[in-house]
Amino acid sequence: MAIKCIKKEHTLHEDGYVTVCDFVCDTEDDVAKLPKCCTNSKALVVDTGDVYMVNASCNWVKFGG
16 A cells, blocks of 8 residues: 655645646545545556546536546
8 A cells, every 4th residue: 555646746726826737646545545635636546547636616526437
């Protein structure tokens, strides 16, 4: 079980600068351990190939699910 941030960028938003992050996780269980992030942050789960994204409510949700 491991999580790695592979990209972090600061983006200008109407409320100021926000940080968008991309992560790689070993398992689905790791998704629950991801930090709160800004909308459009992404996480790839290696075991399943699933992609998760942060929605407008700041929750990690399975993309396309």
